[in-house]
Amino acid sequence: MPQGIRLDNLTYSVDGRTIIQEVDLFVAKGVNRTILGASGVGKTTILKLMLGLIKPDSGKVSIDGRRIGALSDGELIKVRRRIAIVFQGGALFDSMTVGENVGYRLLEAGRPEGEVERVVREKLSFVGLEDTINRYPAQLSGGMKKRAAIARALASDPEYILFDEPTTGLDPIGVYNVCNVIRLLQAEGKTILMVTHDLETAFNVSDRFSFIHKARMIFEGTREEMLAFDHPAIREFLHPTDESLFARQ
Ligand SMILES: Nc1ncnc2c1ncn2[C@@H]1O[C@H](COP(=O)(O)OP(=O)(O)OP(=O)(O)O)[C@@H](O)[C@H]1O
Numbered sequence: 001m002p003q004g005i006r007l008d009n010l011t012y013s014v015d016g017r018t019i020i021q022e023v024d025l026f027v028a029k030g031v032n033r034t035i036l037g038a039s040g041v042g043k044t045t046i047l048k049l050m051l052g053l054i055k056p057d058s059g060k061v062s063i064d065g066r067r068i069g070a071l072s073d074g075e076l077i078k079v080r081r082r083i084a085i086v087f088q089g090g091a092l093f094d095s096m097t098v099g100e101n102v103g104y105r106l107l108e109a110g111r112p113e114g115e116v117e118r119v120v121r122e123k124l125s126f127v128g129l130e131d132t133i134n135r136y137p138a139q140l141s142g143g144m145k146k147r148a149a150i151a152r153a154l155a156s157d158p159e160y161i162l163f164d165e166p167t168t169g170l171d172p173i174g175v176y177n178v179c180n181v182i183r184l185l186q187a188e189g190k191t192i193l194m195v196t197h198d199l200e201t202a203f204n205v206s207d208r209f210s211f212i213h214k215a216r217m218i219f220e221g222t223r224e225e226m227l228a229f230d231h232p233a234i235r236e237f238l239h240p241t242d243e244s245l246f247a248r249q
């Protein structure tokens with residue numbers, strides 16, 4: 001059984017509305033994949049399904065060949081420890097310093113303070129934020145907050161890292177810094193799955209792409225294959241025109 005995260009024929013609906021329909025996806029270990037799609041198509045929902053935070057109506061999610069729906073709570077916690085997510089908003093705790101944000105889960109897990117401090121410094125240095133350890137999130141720029149959230153996700157040394165819109169709302173330098181961190185993580189052998197509607201970020205960091213449209217995964221392949229793919233939704237996404245104006249919802 002190949003190592004990775006697998007979605008098999010996954011369907012998920014809320015209040016009778018199908019958000020994810022019959023989606024198959026395989027994120028092979030070591031790969032850096034991006035799921036692209038317009039706003040509101042269900043990208044964040046896919047990440048929540050992968051983590052087992054919500055349950056599909058049908059289909060299954062497996063991590064390294066183990067179906068997460070079949071795991072006990074204890075086993076699920078263990079599997080989840082190997083997967084980190086950097087949520088769309090970053091979601092740092094405002095009342096904690098950056099250092100406390102990065103280290104609190106390790107402290108909660110009973111790791112010795114000295115060791116936690118070492119890990120916190122190492123992860124902050126990895127994202128270029130070693131000087132912010134005693135600052136509060138409100139004192140950081142948007143791009144710094146995103147990187148602090150990445151450092152926090154890295155504290156548990158995950159094998160898989162899921163990124164939800166990691167560069168949305170950042171200026172070009174902020175985008176560059178976050179993309180750089182994601183590429184460094186891949187170079188370290190981490191498996192990365194990003195969901196975004198930001199094409200530039202996706203092309204900057206990923207080797208494989210999936211495209212979601214109307215709840216279905218309509219494409220998977222390389223950048224070149226996507227650029228050549230003949231589907232109106234993908235063409236519009238890649239090259240919006242005047243006809244796209246107000247076309248959605
Ligand atoms: N708990 C929920 N209750 C009702 N509707 C929901 C819920 N979660 C998601 N949805 C709906 O599911 C759809 C997909 O949401 P999701 O957040 O996954 O989209 P997205 O692709 O991540 O969007 P964005 O690019 O704006 O972040 C949306 O239409 C949203 O309104």
Ligand SMILES: [Mg+2]
Pocket residue numbers: 043044045088164
């Ligand atoms: Mg989202």
